[in-house]
Amino acid sequence: MLKFQNKVILVTGSGTGIGQTVAKLFAENGASIIILGRRKEPLEETKKILDEIISRVKSNAKVWLFSGVDVSDETGVSQMFDSLKNSNVSVDVVVNNAGVSGPVTCFSNAPLEEFKSTVAIHLTGTFWTSTQALKVMKPGAKIVTISTFFTEERPFEQRPYRFRSPYTASQGAKNRLAEAMSWELAEKGIVSIATNPGPVHSDRIYKTVYPKAAAEFLRTSGFEDLTPSEVEAANKEIVGLLGENEQTVKDGIAKAASAVAKMKNGDAEKIAQTLARLLAKIQEIAEKVQKNTSFMIADRQFLSQMQVAQTVMTLADDDIAKILNGKVIPGDRVFYPVKPHITTSAPQVHQPDFASQVFVFTIDATDKGDAERAAFLAQHVEKNGGKAVCLISNETSKENQELISSKFHSHTVNLKSPEEIQRWLNAAKNIGKISAVVHITGKVPQDIKIIDLSRKRWDDLVDKFVNTPATVLQSAFEMFVPGGSKDPRLYKDASGTAVIIGPDMPSGAKISGSDRARVEVFRGALRPFATTVNQELSDVLKSKVRSFLVLPGGVDGKESDNAKITQALNYFVTDTARRSSEITFCVDETRE
Structure with a gap:
């Protein structure tokens, strides 16, 4: 028998990336899978992949698809679990994976609505999915929450993650939420664990987070003769061009240059040359950040999405889950020299x-x-x-x-x-x-x-x-x-x-x-x-x-x-x- 035969696994944000990989690995091991997310098309593609796996391993498992479900949406999540309950579906493992990059900018520049939305998806989405899932969970079930390594590693160590303030706030709270739920769920026989996998190979980190962080570095000081506001306007148009073909990049830069030229009443052709250098600088800084991060890892390797999925599946094992209930693991693979951000009482000073x-x-x-x-x-x-x-x-x-x-x-x-x-x-x-x-x-x-x-x-x-x-x-x-x-x-x-x-x-x-x-x-x-x-x-x-x-x-x-x-x-x-x-x-x- 396959390891998760006759088990039902629910994975949030399962249309792409880590979530899809987690769903695939559990399907390979015999599980029925509940997939959900905001976009229908990637979920349908994931379902097709899972159906093929189920057919190949001959597990007779099922796939349930719930599209248009944003984990931060109260009604959508509640209705999904009500539907599962009415169909007598019992969920054995919930994997809280859904997330967004959020605004990648200095906190002073971060729109508050985007700040709140990021917290709602990461933190509130984890809370609401977990508590609503209790409607369809029995003793022995597990909740596995995927968080980030950019939080606390040790009691008095704290890692900053500049330009990601709502992300770090909600991720730090998610770690502690997993711990708090483990205390409260003990009487129900349900386990709660979090895992901080460290840097993972993904389109999000390469195409969004690192380039946007690099772009923000350049915005804060301005670039050549462009003001921060002009750099910001240009960045919105050109950051997404990284990795595209030469003509697409050229057309995108021309479009951005036209918009900036209107802002500063300048020469669009000259501005286009400046933006080409700006884009090259963004790529250079993004690659440097990635390289510097890898040098802080013993084997200099980011984890693959499959390795994260293997970690999640290991934590869903009955014996392992009981041992690690309430823990946030693993200790991150990245060694960061961290300044002492946290202390006890403040030094005494002469009364001002x-x-x-x-x-x-x-x-x-x-x-x-x-x-x-x-x-x-x-x-x-x-x-x-x-x-x-x-x-x-x-x-x-x-x-x-x-x-x-x-x-x-x-x-x-x-x-x-x-x-x-x-x-x-x-x-x-x-x-x-x-x-x-x-x-x-x-x-x-x-x-x-x-x-x-x-x-x-x-x-x-x-x-x-x-x-x-x-x-x-x-x-x-x-x-x-x-x-x-x-x-x-x-x-x-x-x-x-x-x-x-x-x-x-x-x-x-x-x-x-x-x-x-x-x-x-x-x-x-x-x-x-x-x-x-x-x-x-x-x-x-x-x-x-x-x-x-x-x-x-x-x-x-x-x-x-x-x-x-x-x-x-x-x-x-x-x-x-x-x-x-x-x-x-x-x-x-x-x-x-």
Whole structure:
């Protein structure tokens, strides 16, 4: 009998690439396959391939095809699993593979809707597919999530992945989500594992990610006599020409040159020559990035898609899955020399005089403790000569709003609206120079189980702990560097401090592993996000603007100490902090 005879495997994003290869390997081993994705044509081609395999191995397996299913779409995913349930189909393995590149650009230039869409596909798609799949899963079933190596490899190591902030945020959270689900699914006898395969040979990385990253390097400084905006307009037209025949490239460059010529009222023929050199430079940098990455691998080889599929199939083995339940494996094959981005408490500095300085606090309080923290920090600023302006989320309870607004200059604001945040930040500039924008996320509710959450409750959590902090940060950057999103050259030597505080680790004497893992989903999103954004600010934009992350509370369940956060704030506004690579501070943890 074939290894997966009479088993049913569901693979998201299975029309092409890794997903298709995973589906093919399971079919070779006797499984019936459920394939799904957004585009019908590649899925139909995959089904044809799978039907041929099934016929050849004589497994009598089946293939179910669900086209037009975007894993981030609540209705589409729910209806698919309802259909399977009504047909009495039981799923043995779910492979969370679907993904997109997302915007490959500096965070300050990334459209927020594209940021949110990337998070929705990678993170929410994994959550919703996994929890809806429970309708058709029995004890012994497995959920295998494919994530990325550009997240945490070790507890205090964090890898930035510049130009990929929404991707790294959602991938970091996916790793922690796989761990959290393993705790909650144990009573159902269902296993949850994640795998970070490292660099993989794929059209996406060669034709999209590396070339777009190279193009972004060139956009940030401009190219020859082209401004960043002109380079960006050209890149949209010419990056896709890499690998095409000579005539296609020539025609594409001519079209792009015509568009740029209108922007700058220039000579289209001369601009075409410049764009030809730009495209050659993009290819050169992309190839260099690929080569440099390979030199960090022992055998200098990226994995093949089949090797990733073999890893997934190994993890779906009954005995292996039980051993590795809740783990994120394998440890990545790439050796990156990583700076110490994560640390514990901030260095003590002489108390700064905040006279003539304004600190803007954006507050998304979950409970009274969050509101008290905001008041404590605001009081610290004003006690030392500064002015605190508090922008309180309109979703904060009236009681907690009053706790803050009764003591400080405050406004109730929709923190999901970048336009509204920007308006209030500009108003705050009338009070004085804004030295720091400090966002308080609030705590993750402890009365929940992830696998039981409604889609609305989940979306609210993702907004609160991922999308809203990103919205506030991007608004703060635009306030510190007006026009910098379109002309990144303006960032050079500009200064400013943006801080995200939270969410806290749960406190108390009887904190379970499940409680900690649940909070880590969202802390796991913010760590790679903050690290990636900061590397763009320092290494690419040559800026003194910085984003810091404070994660209060400790693994031992002790209460967080707000005084340690004020110590961190004092440090964050110093030149020393802006020169350091340490940007995530676990202020209540102790490490020898």
